[in-house]
């Protein structure tokens with residue numbers, strides 16, 4: 001006679017609780033730096049509709065970067081060139097999809113150094 005397996009159940013329950021507590025670490029894939037910067041500082045005033053409108057100000061990669069630079073200035077954020085680049089890349093990948101040309105793009109820098 002006796003109660004079936006009560007200590008075992010209790011141990012199992014504790015294990016589940018412990019796993020649940022630790023499971024918080026298993027977060028979804030982390031957003032890029034550019035995405036974080038943008039969602040933290042920029043979408044207060046405009047949602048993505050701003051970037052879809054017909055008469056957009058950002059008409060290519062260069063002007064997109066210029067707009068990001070302009071707006072971080074307006075918001076007084078003091079972003080570095082890298083920050084501006086990351087956010088421009090984020091917007092470009094999400095929305096604009098302009099061909100990325102020119103200098104300081106990390107992936108291109110990596111490629112060109114392989115050639116040497």
Ligand code: HEC
Pocket residue numbers: 038041042043044045046050051055056057058059064067068071072073075077087
């Ligand atoms: C104070 C409110 C406000 C904040 C904060 C703000 N924006 Fe804007 N943004 C606007 C408005 C308003 C426009 C439209 C401007 C116009 O038509 O001249 C705009 C336009 C833009 C455009 C051009 C869109 C297009 O293609 O026409 C980009 C890019 C942009 N913002 C990026 C940013 C980024 C990056 C940040 C964060 C650093 C930011 N904005 C923060 C209000 C804001």
